[in-house]
Amino acid sequence: MILSNRAQKIKPSPTLAIDAKAKAMKAQGIDVVNFGVGEPDFDTPENIKEAAIKAIKEGFTKYTPVGGIDALKDAVIDKFKKDNGLDYTREEIIISCGAKHSLYNINQAILSPGDEVLIPSPYWVSYPDQALLNDAVPVFVKTYEKDSFMLRTESLKAHITPKTKLLILNSPSNPTGLTYDQKTLEGIAEIVLRNNMYIISDEIYEKLTYDGVKHISIASLGKEIKQRTIVVNGLSKSYAMTGWRIGYAAGPKDIIKAMTNIQSQSTSNPTSIAQKAAVEALRGPQDFIKTMLEEFDKRRKFLIDSLNKINGLSCLTPTGAFYAFPNTSALYGRYYNEKPINSSSDLAMYLLEEAKVALVHGAAFGDDNYVRLSYATSIDMIKKGVDRIAEAIQKLK
Numbered sequence: 308m309i310l311s312n313r314a315q316k317i318k319p320s321p322t323l324a325i326d327a328k329a330k331a332m333k334a335q336g337i338d339v340v341n342f343g344v345g346e347p348d349f350d351t352p353e354n355i356k357e358a359a360i361k362a363i364k365e366g367f368t369k370y371t372p373v374g375g376i377d378a379l380k381d382a383v384i385d386k387f388k389k390d391n392g393l394d395y396t397r398e399e400i401i402i403s404c405g406a407k408h409s410l411y412n413i414n415q416a417i418l419s420p421g422d423e424v425l426i427p428s429p430y431w432v433s434y435p436d437q438a439l440l441n442d443a444v445p446v447f448v449k450t451y452e453k454d455s456f457m458l459r460t461e462s463l464k465a466h467i468t469p470k471t472k473l474l475i476l477n478s479p480s481n482p483t484g485l486t487y488d489q490k491t492l493e494g495i496a497e498i499v500l501r502n503n504m505y506i507i508s509d510e511i512y513e514k515l516t517y518d519g520v521k522h523i524s525i526a527s528l529g530k531e532i533k534q535r536t537i538v539v540n541g542l543s544k545s546y547a548m549t550g551w552r553i554g555y556a557a558g559p560k561d562i563i564k565a566m567t568n569i570q571s572q573s574t575s576n577p578t579s580i581a582q583k584a585a586v587e588a589l590r591g592p593q594d595f596i597k598t599m600l601e602e603f604d605k606r607r608k609f610l611i612d613s614l615n616k617i618n619g620l621s622c623l624t625p626t627g628a629f630y631a632f633p634n635t636s637a638l639y640g641r642y643y644n645e646k647p648i649n650s651s652s653d654l655a656m657y658l659l660e661e662a663k664v665a666l667v668h669g670a671a672f673g674d675d676n677y678v679r680l681s682y683a684t685s686i687d688m689i690k691k692g693v694d695r696i697a698e699a700i701q702k703l704k
């Protein structure tokens with residue numbers, strides 16, 4: 308076999324795969340309602356696009372410093388100060404080609420073969436595979452719907468071994484749409500400090516919270532925990548900039564330096580033009596986020612309400628991001644034309660084929676009792692989609 312052991316251990320991102328399948332069906336003329344998407348359906352704001360065009364016209368089209376231009380690092384530093392009360396210097400910041408790239412580089416920088424990475428489940432699809440790519444071992448720690456999918460401190464403690472190096476937190480969460488409260492974060496921070504571990508805190512959905520919930524970064528809970536946390540964030544979700552590929556990380560100097568070295572031997576700098584656009588996104592008017600959030604909020608209320616009206620589904624009300632994560636386990640054991648529905652994949656496949664509705668099976672996120680629906684699509688599409696789901700579920704015997 309020509310492929311490395313590493314390459315053979317990982318799979319393509321299942322969420323991107325489902326989105327691709329739905330888009331392919333659409334291209335064939337099939338009327339698919341796509342709840343699979345993991346990106347805002349809004350266009351990047353005009354002022355951000357203009358900043359990129361200006362950068363091109365001014366010839367800002369060459370290599371930049373590997374870890375990002377100072378103007379963008381400074382904008383990120385100011386963001387952390389303003390939004391999270393966190394103080395960082397330029398040496399504690401790196402700009403990468405998306406938050407996913409920052410996450411990858413952290414894994415590369417701190418994991419050695421055999422190191423264990425604690426991943427609360429359900430989890431975002433890339434965390435385990437990125438650990439595997441570094442010959443580390445993903446260790447899943449189950450979280451429960453009745454705890455709003457927050458990690459229990461007893462469960463965390465029970466999974467720590469001498470090989471545990473890292474815990475990955477994601478709040479607001481993809482796929483659950485839920486957010487951590489301060490008390491739970493304090494409990495987690497204490498255990499992390501006592502066990503000399505590190506935390507990656509993926510805060511990409513920070514700006515997308517509802518019902519007055521305020522995002523809390525675990526790094527902001529004290530000096531010691533800040534030294535043990537690498538915060539990851541980016542522009543993709545808050546500014547509808549998924550295609551621009553700008554993310555960033557903040558953390559201890561030595562880790563950021565190692566990440567920068569890794570970046571210098573792989574991608575080099577993130578795109579010069581996108582960096583200029585990102586400065587404008589962070590420094591320019593912020594009213595776009597409010598407008599997008601108001602729209603997401605309307606859809607969220609409508610979708611959760613509609614899902615909970617369907618017999619066999621129950622869904623917590625998400626407090627962040629743009630996902631609903633209904634419990635589908637009551638449907639398992641039912642049949643459609645002699646074909647059993649016994650898992651989240653059976654259900655997702657049934658809904659795609661029979662109802663022309665694309666959503667992601669929960670097993671992709673480590674929990675087979677759920678499916679994920681993204682509401683980054685119009686309210687009309689959501690309405691059409693839930694009607695189809697209701698009808699299809701009614702047909703199950």
Ligand SMILES: *Cc1c(COP(=O)(O)O)cnc(C)c1O
Binds near residue numbers: 405406431480481511
């Ligand atoms: C979308 C997403 C990312 C990656 O964002 P990019 O900046 O586009 O790479 C990271 N983490 C989570 C949880 C996400 O949903």
